[in-house]
Amino acid sequence: MNWKVRLRNPVFWVQIVVSAFAAVLAYAGLTAADLTTWESVGALLCNAVRNPYCLFLVLSSVWNAVNDPTTTGLTDSERARQYTIPQK
Template sequence: MKINWKVRFNNPVFIFQLLLTALAPILAYTGLSWDGLTTWQSVGDLCVQAYSNPYLLVLVIIALYNQLSDPTTRGFSDSSQALRYEKPKE
């Protein structure tokens, strides 16, 4: 399994998508919406609640797996072209 983490984390869109991928199943499962997260304490409480629930944790892991996999390649690795990138492709 080879993933070009350096390039992925240099792309702000990837980071934003990763955060949304982790939060969306939690919000959907708990029935909350974005406007319910008005303080950092509420975000922390939600994360503790979510990650102490095995079912919800599995949902988040599946969502993250789907976000990280490259559907244009076999398996879980980036393509050989993507592995050669030094920065996100323009």
């Protein structure tokens, strides 16, 4: 995979954070509107880290955000591996 380009792309990071946070919210049966204080966000994240099943859900969501389903195996396409910046 072309990690240099992915790690410098802010959209990649938003995708990772949103997919992980959505998995935690879904497991807890909450919506973003239920989180009205930073303490409740912290408690939610601490509980998620302590729960192996919730961690599995987070890892599955992150995997889906990272993996390119248009290629075989775990790599990017040959063209994508040649990028030095994200292509439009």
